[in-house]
Amino acid sequence: MEIVFDLYQYKIKDQTKIEVLGWVRSNRNNGKLGFLVINDGTCFDDLQVVYKKEAISNFEEIARVRLSSAIKISGIFTLTPTAKQPFELQATAIEVLDLADENYPLQKKEHSHEYLREIAHLRAKTKTFNAVFRIRSSAAFAIHEYFNRQNFVYVNTPIITGNDAEGAGESFIVTVRDDDKYHEDFFDKKASLTVSGQLHAEGFAQAFRSVYTFGPTFRAENSNTTRHAAEFWMIEPEVAFSDLNDIMKLAQGMIKHVIKYLFDHNHSELSFLTANVDAELLTRLQNVYESEFAQTSYTAAIDLLLAAVKNGHQFVNNDIFWGMDLQTEHERYLCEVVNKKPTFLIDYPKYIKAFYMKINDDNKTVAACDLLVPGIGELVGGSQRENDYQKIVNRCLEMKIPTSDLQWYLDLRKYGYYKSSGFGLGFERLLMYVTGMTNIRDVIAFPRTPKNLLF
């Protein structure tokens, strides 16, 4: 019988005869005795295969088998309680299914993450990226599971949109033409790639109460940083009848659920990344899982930053004032130095936030929250939405946002709109946080950044 699906999960008895198909990760021998390390793709951990000249008929052929070759091994599953790995396979027959070329680019040595980005079609075969993309898959499922268990309806908001109110000039155009005659284009108008599914999700929340999106979003932002990509995935829940506090609880619960899921399903991967990429990873995740996230108002945060400067703390930007847009260094100071844990910053000045956020009674701030996390900065941005039709129209006027394309969205307020709140979480930011990878390009299968469209 062929054994697949995570050998380490199997309760195979000592001395059972099994068959395994997999790819060679290493191969060494001393002329009489050889060791193959193989991975069958179904789990993160490798399997050691022992092959002996007297036990298999093609020892010389196997001794020459190159890395990444596909092979089939029949053998005796053998418990090895005193060795490093808990079991090994004693080969009785090995068949080469497809011999890899000599020039396989991932020969056994360390490669830089930069180099591996150039072979993104192969890098998932390395331990580091194998771990990262297994965690990505698990985290995605954990998110779906979290919302599904709470009866949320998953909605696929449109990718192509005619509404770039939120895009602020950073949207990609979608066209079938090579000029700007958009009225003769596929949709008879200018179309662009979505920057957020929130507005559409709000509509669906009015029918289903609790909804979420989980799909790709786009920014044509021409900046080469380790935290920005032109294409990334967002999770955007929206809950009718809920306020800012409710969705902060929802966000905290979601992040903890993802961490718990990874602890339960990807401990090998997390341990590997802790040993090889980010020594603090497991400790940090454990701490976040166990902590109650802090809450600090924007106004209090400004006071804390002013006090820090007064006490001699040097920011790159030391010009702190109420109304400023906080930079990552300020955000990190607040969650890393002051609160020492994930921190919701709430009640921002209305002029630095989006038109749809609910204005607080002070008429100066809005019911918005950003979740700041140690090592990353902003992870989540959320708000309670303005429910008053006239107030939101006035905000659009104030901010010079054309309302013609948004009328359907504003109209939602006319038909029984009692509170609604939601947040957006950049999936790749979360993945950087739970893998310890420091470049967003390394948590995306085939990343898209300025001047970079390989594959």
Added chain:
Amino acid sequence: MEIVFDLYQYKIKDQTKIEVLGWVRSNRNNGKLGFLVINDGTCFDDLQVVYKKEAISNFEEIARVRLSSAIKISGIFTLTPTAKQPFELQATAIEVLDLADENYPLQKKEHSHEYLREIAHLRAKTKTFNAVFRIRSSAAFAIHEYFNRQNFVYVNTPIITGNDAEGAGESFIVTVRDDDKYHEDFFDKKASLTVSGQLHAEGFAQAFRSVYTFGPTFRAENSNTTRHAAEFWMIEPEVAFSDLNDIMKLAQGMIKHVIKYLFDHNHSELSFLTANVDAELLTRLQNVYESEFAQTSYTAAIDLLLAAVKNGHQFVNNDIFWGMDLQTEHERYLCEVVNKKPTFLIDYPKYIKAFYMKINDDNKTVAACDLLVPGIGELVGGSQRENDYQKIVNRCLEMKIPTSDLQWYLDLRKYGYYKSSGFGLGFERLLMYVTGMTNIRDVIAFPRTPKNLLF
């Protein structure tokens, strides 16, 4: 206490005092006694609220409450074993949270699906579309669950791609310019929206054995049919070490898992759609769930169609010959009249199929399958992939496909590529099949079709 999350799931005791927030679906009264039907968004079924002049303080106000208004009801949960609905709420207090405008477009009468498409931001508040989008959400989760349980890794293949080999001129261009100077564009080259994640998924299958994509894909096809949209979601599993038979089993298992999940979680919705949209729906799903899908070779299918024409069957296209591309009428004949169940058509002529499909030993056909289902036609297209580097390069040359952008993909064959198979399933086609809706625009939240980009 506020009660949410599917009242019908709650085991609430008779005469319990509860509180419910929801939207008004209907409101009638005789001056002393009134009935509100409300829905709180958390389940498909509505709740009837009885309000009496002597029991609440604001009877006149409530009697005038308009459809879609948001209200809060305190009342006594009362079992009604002899009535149509199993329970009702006897109001003790009702508060109007937000009164809807008089011009709410969904007044209580039947609306055409065409009209409702023009108010896609509101149509999920109707019973039919509420059912459809609940089923869409459930089906998406069922698909993730199906693959997750079998240890598949979920991979987000890129949406923006520089490789339009598969696009065949039907790709949308992604640009930040209004001309065709693509070498000065955001990515320094021409970029387009993906038509399939398969090629990238194949790369990941070489690391994880079993992977799947589930994301949006695009066609700039200028055809207005009930089955085509410019933006739709695809599920594309890819399994290394597997052949055509394996992935046909996988496809059948997936469809059955979705049906089972809907039976378990969305019986109210399926019953409603059976009563109001497609009388055959529940029977058909039950039959599909219980049947073993048929298999017919393309060559045998041509013989069956020739025999049908000979026996007097009239197709719009009666010109049947080996090598033709079958039309929907032929596909439907084969699964509806001949096999009377979902049917995998296999081993197509190589010249009508894609370059990456494995050529069979006859050198005339490829190891491809299309799943044809009664009432719909093609639902799934899959194949075993050509594993031989030289053969796939030759096929590209034969079909005049430029290999420069594809080199990374072809190279996968060089590094231990022993079999790989996969399929693509159009999510919306599946949804039409499991909801009975006959227009693809009615299973997409905000559909995109030629000359149509509302919202």
